[in-house]
Amino acid sequence: MEHDEPIKTESVLSKVKEYLQVRFDLIRLEVVDSTSQLLSILITFLFLVVVVSFFLFFISYATANYISTAVGIRYVGYFVVAGVYFVIAIVFLLIQNKAIRTPIMNRLIKMILKDFKPS
Numbered sequence: 001m002e003h004d005e006p007i008k009t010e011s012v013l014s015k016v017k018e019y020l021q022v023r024f025d026l027i028r029l030e031v032v033d034s035t036s037q038l039l040s041i042l043i044t045f046l047f048l049v050v051v052v053s054f055f056l057f058f059i060s061y062a063t064a065n066y067i068s069t070a071v072g073i074r075y076v077g078y079f080v081v082a083g084v085y086f087v088i089a090i091v092f093l094l095i096q097n098k099a100i101r102t103p104i105m106n107r108l109i110k111m112i113l114k115d116f117k118p119s
Contacts, residue, residue, distance in 0.1 A: 034112050
């Protein structure tokens with residue numbers, strides 16, 4: 001009987017070590033999955049920001065030139081376009097926490113913790 005006790009203990013210890021290794025691997029894979037998803041979303045978002053920025057730049061330039069030509073004073077169109085962007089910036093500053101920052105933070109938290117189950 002005494003001889004069986006070390007074998008059972010070793011068996012239990014080996015099972016615990018195996019369980020811990022599997023658990024560690026699972027956590028590592030979950031972190032890699034969450035990180036890769038977050039990174040792919042970030043890269044896509046940055047690409048869209050660049051494309052939209054170019055679009056807005058050229059549309060703004062064309063609009064400013066059109067307004068300047070229509071009014072007959074060269075710089076008026078640029079001031080009008082700049083004023084529109086200034087108003088948009090003020091609106092974004094006023095609503096940034098409620099309409100922009102909080103939803104983005106909530107979405108990132110949900111994405112990172114999608115499979116999290118508290119013990």
